[in-house]
Amino acid sequence: MYSQPLSNNNKIYNGERPTKLINIAQPNNEQRENIHYRFFLHKITWICTLGGLLFGYDTGVINGALPYMRNDLKLSDVKIGIVTSSLLIGATFGSFIGGHLADWIGRRKTLIILSIIFIIGTIGCSLSNLNFLIFFRFILGLAVGGASTTVPVFLAELSPAKLRGQVVTRNELMIVSGQLVAYICNAILGNIWGHRLDIWRWMLALAVIPAICLLIGILFGGIPESPRWLCHKGKNELAISVLKKIRRNEQEVFDEVEDVKQTMEQEQNKTFSNCLYERWLRRCLFIGIGVAMCNQLAGVNSIMYFGTDILTRSGLDNNAALVANIANGVISVLATCLGIWLLGRIGRRPMLLSGQIGTIVMHLFIGTTALVFKEGTIRGYLVLSLTVTFLLFQQGGISPVTWLVQSEMFPLKIRGLAMGLTTSILWLINCLISFLFPVLVGLINVWGTSYLFVIIGVSAAIFVWFFMPETRLKSLEELERQFRAENLKELRSPAKNGITSTNIRQNT
Template sequence: MKKQLADTVSAEIGSETIQKQRTPKAFLRTITIVSTFGGLLFGYDTGVVNGALPYMSQPDQLNLNPFTQGLVTSSLLLGAAFGSIFGGRLSDRNGRRKTILSLAILFFIAALGCTFSPNTTVMVICRFLLGLAVGGASVTVPTFLAEMSPAERRGRMVSQNELMIVSGQFLAFTFNAIIGSTLGESGDVWRYMLVIASIPAVVLWFGMLIVPESPRFLASKGKFGDALRVLRQIREENRAKSELKEIEAAVDEEAKIKREKVTLKDLNVPWVRRLVFIGIGVALVNQITGVNSIMYYGTEILKDAGFGTEAALIGNIANGIISVAACLIGIWLLGKINRRPMLIIGLAGTTTALLLIGIFSILLKGTTALPFVVLSLTVMFLAFMQGSVGPVTWLVLSEIFPMRLRGAGMGLCVFCLWIMNFIIGLTFPVLLASIGLSTTFFVFVILGIAAILFVKKFMPETRGVTLEQLEHHFRTYNSQSASQNATMLTK
């Protein structure tokens, strides 16, 4: 007790100097910008392959065929699936800040490895390592932001990471277009595209050196004095002390919950099994829209429609711009519209866009209008995807699981999301080469219809419903009360 009191007094004295140097809001803004460079790297590293593939595939470079194109692209996604699992465990054990610092180093090393890859094998290995960093960032950065933010700003702060992801993809498309247009004659042009990813990794590492550890994590390790010191940097004085008391109470409550830790045996419980089924379904719905076929292979799609390589690279900038704009609108809409109708409208829009791409690819085949029609429809697709489907998916996954199931449930759902992402990334170029653009998108249309039916039938409405109400709904769900419960959660 004496030691804890001494730590607290020391923290209060030390924080006085800090408060003179910066205001809590300014420092919190700095923390948000720095940490979301992890999201920027997530976006850039997943989007840069879009423009690099055509140059990488040339005979005098890596000489990729449709299958190896898919392998190079999807190896990052497979790595991300495992990175999301191990990243979460490392952040729980070592801390959010230390984990993000380690991820920054991995981002940097893997980016350079991809840049200087002499053959396909080395490229696949380095892309897998890059995926570990991407997956780790996809779990750790939102967790860090949620724990640093005040309750009333949590939604906005966490959503800024998603904004940085689409911004990273936009930057990738922009740099791809600039480099492709100016250095397109050079065989190594794809290496210049890839090496840029090392710059945000350096910024992230140096930036995290001035960022403190999450007060929630510090308190979970019994370091309440350190937790108060951090809180006084990012909160007003009275707010910091009151929030520390709330964190202490939460730590005590969590200690009790840990004694009831979720295991695979819990899947024998019907309500748990149903909840996990819905969570995995929502995660898969995000991917079977076919969004990443456009984000990873947009250049190949536009080339197949009739654009030249440089024109396709420039056209992809429109995809990046609409993704950022739609994401901003989507974040605003989340506070205005219920989750289920917003997701259903988004899925209807993406499915319609893909259907029209398939139809016009047949009707306008060989015409000069086709590439512009396809570009317009991909922009329409991304407007619905990034403005509706994307934000709702991640928010629902964070809301749907009660406290005791949240860690295990989220981990499993994100893993399944990345695995589906990997499957699509691997098979899309093979499908494009074997059955053509129109038939490939007709396949995604069928999956999109299935996604709409799933959301309509199974996904509960989480807006305005407390976690306790959700847990009660799932615990008491049975055939006799299904209609009554469904009515409550689908309003």
């Protein structure tokens, strides 16, 4: 049919003339590699952050379940405090144990163990009487704490420096999404089957679904081990094979492996205990603990755990408070999305400082509203609007930066264990606030408690100003070198022109 020879762009295939080949929609090899590595990285992120979703659901579900537990199990205020804090006590231990376990057997195997504990703890809580409920809440807390340590470290070690902020803070997005799901489930179950005293069991039991998904995803979703952990264990070939799947090109792979090996040579024969004798490592721990405390002392979990109680005390009835509490969950998710977007554009220090200042102002307004207005619907909705604004600053600034910086600043050899220690302290403060908040509200009312958080918040903002490092666009190895050099000015300064240690080495 076509007697004239065709150009190279219109070759004959099997005697037929194909449609003219145009490369507009055809990605080249580099584009294909870029798409593949991003897809694989996103898949790992979404599966692993199911641990964050469980973290959020299991901590948030108690918000709506407590009123039904109180009536069904005949709980006193003290027993309510014990039931609430039992999970947080477990998380305090779980975060430290999880960090140690992640350094010992690897991040992936640790997540498998945690997902099994999530399943056992969830089923146990939903079927228990009071004593076993407290026990299984503690067991569930071990998994929550372990996930809070392991998932951010795992994601930080898998992510390239440029994407690390967005990838790691995806876990924070899943945490607040889990809390939102818990609030929605509480509102639906409470408004439809609220006449059943045991409805709280179904509220708790729903968490088994993402727990099973997490286990299946890790076992069969192709989730690799952390390449940095593999290098630490001398398995360099395995580390390279993992990095080839999650980096754009081989040059990035070998540069990163070389960075890790150089860092490991400086850490030879160091243990966690003798690391404490080095001043720069003590500074790392001091800052990590301080940032963790700033997160909790802002008072976020007084709202996330007792939001329904705060709104009923302010003048709303129980069902209205359950539904209104969804607003706290929605704004937490939206604020976290905003925080993730901002982390790709501005530094960690200004975000954390802005969040601290915003929460201080909101606590001041909440306290003044509770003091000036009489109890009733108007005060209830005013307090709701202020708690929503508070969460905008907390979840959009403080929380994403807290978990990200915790996963970035510790040296490889003790990263899991050190983050486990700082996260344990975070959970311990969380536990104390959750146990003491109802007592403080009873003693000095909502306004007095809010003013107390204002005083604490000012102290936290001062700490951030003087000690918080800037980690954006710096590789994990570069951060370690800056901490080791004890150059505080450089630590607090942003990366110059976005140049990481890998770029510097390539240009020398």
